Amino acid sequence: MQYYRLFQGLLTFILASSVYSCAPSGDGDGVFVFGNDGPAPAATLGYAINHFGLTTTNLENMKHFYGNILGMRLLFDAHVTPEYSVTYLGYAQGGRNGTGFQTGPELAAAKNNLYGLIELVQFNVSSDHLHASTQRSNTFSHIGLIVPDIVKAQAYLEEHNVPIIKRYETPVTGFTGPLQNAFGIGEYAGKHTAAKEALIKAQSLIGLEMLLMVEDPDGNMVEIQQQDPPTSSTL
Numbered sequence: 001m002q003y004y005r006l007f008q009g010l011l012t013f014i015l016a017s018s019v020y021s022c023a024p025s026g027d028g029d030g031v032f033v034f035g036n037d038g039p040a041p042a043a044t045l046g047y048a049i050n051h052f053g054l055t056t057t058n059l060e061n062m063k064h065f066y067g068n069i070l071g072m073r074l075l076f077d078a079h080v081t082p083e084y085s086v087t088y089l090g091y092a093q094g095g096r097n098g099t100g101f102q103t104g105p106e107l108a109a110a111k112n113n114l115y116g117l118i119e120l121v122q123f124n125v126s127s128d129h130l131h132a133s134t135q136r137s138n139t140f141s142h143i144g145l146i147v148p149d150i151v152k153a154q155a156y157l158e159e160h161n162v163p164i165i166k167r168y169e170t171p172v173t174g175f176t177g178p179l180q181n182a183f184g185i186g187e188y189a190g191k192h193t194a195a196k197e198a199l200i201k202a203q204s205l206i207g208l209e210m211l212l213m214v215e216d217p218d219g220n221m222v223e224i225q226q227q228d229p230p231t232s233s234t235l
C-alpha cells in the first residue's frame, strides 16, 4: 500500500527532497502529518537520546537475550551494592556487519557518544512484581529494532525459541493479548469495540502486518522492522 511505502520510505523521501533543497511539501496525506517544528531551542544543541532503562529482577536472562541472541555487547555491569546493579548493553557501532567489532572497554569508553543503548537496572532483593507491557498495559510500550532481512531474523529468533507475538506478514486480529496490551489497546483499555475495530481495519496504513513482534524474557515487546521496504510483499 502506498501509505505503508510512505512510512517505510520516509527517510529516503526526505533525503531525496533535500537534494533539491526543498523541504517536504504540504501537510502529508491525512494519515501522516509531517512535523513543521522550526529549529530546536539553541540551548538543546547536541542533545541526543543515548539509552533507555528497563527495570528487571531477571538480569541474567535479560543479558542472555539482548546479548547472546540479539547481539548487543556488554559495556559493563556496575555492582553498585551487592543487591543493586546497573548494566549497559548496546550494538557495536563501529560497523553493524560485525567488522566493526569493539571490545567492552572500547564501547564503555565511547558510551556517551553511542545511541540506542539499553540500561538494565536490577534490585535483586525487590519484593515487587514487575509488570511487563505485554502483561499489563503501562507507560512502556516496546523496543524497536531495525534488521536488514526480517524473514531471516524471524527464522533466527524462532531457532532460539524466542516467543513470537506476531509473525511477519500477519495482521493483528482480536482485542486481547500481549501485543494489544503493549500497544495500549487490550483489555485494560476498556471495551470500546467500534474504536478498536476501526484500528484493526486501519492497520495497513502503518504497515503493522509487516512488523515482527517478539517478547524478551521479562515480557517487554520488541518490534522488528526491515530496514528497506520488502520488495516481494503482498502490500
Ligand SMILES: *[C@@H]1O[C@H](CO)[C@@H](O)[C@H](O)[C@H]1NC(C)=O
Pocket (backbone or CB within 6 Å): 082, 083, 124, 125
Ligand atoms: C543478590 O545479589 C547478592 C550479591 O551477589 C547475592 O548474595 C544475593 O543472593 C542476591 N539475592 C537474590 C534474591 O538474588
Ligand SMILES: *[C@@H]1O[C@H](CO)[C@@H](O)[C@H](O)[C@H]1NC(C)=O
Pocket (backbone or CB within 6 Å): 094, 095, 096, 097, 098, 099, 100
Ligand atoms: C562492513 O562494514 C564496514 C564498516 O562499515 C564496511 O566498510 C564494509 O564494506 C562492510 N562489509 C560488508 C560485507 O558489508
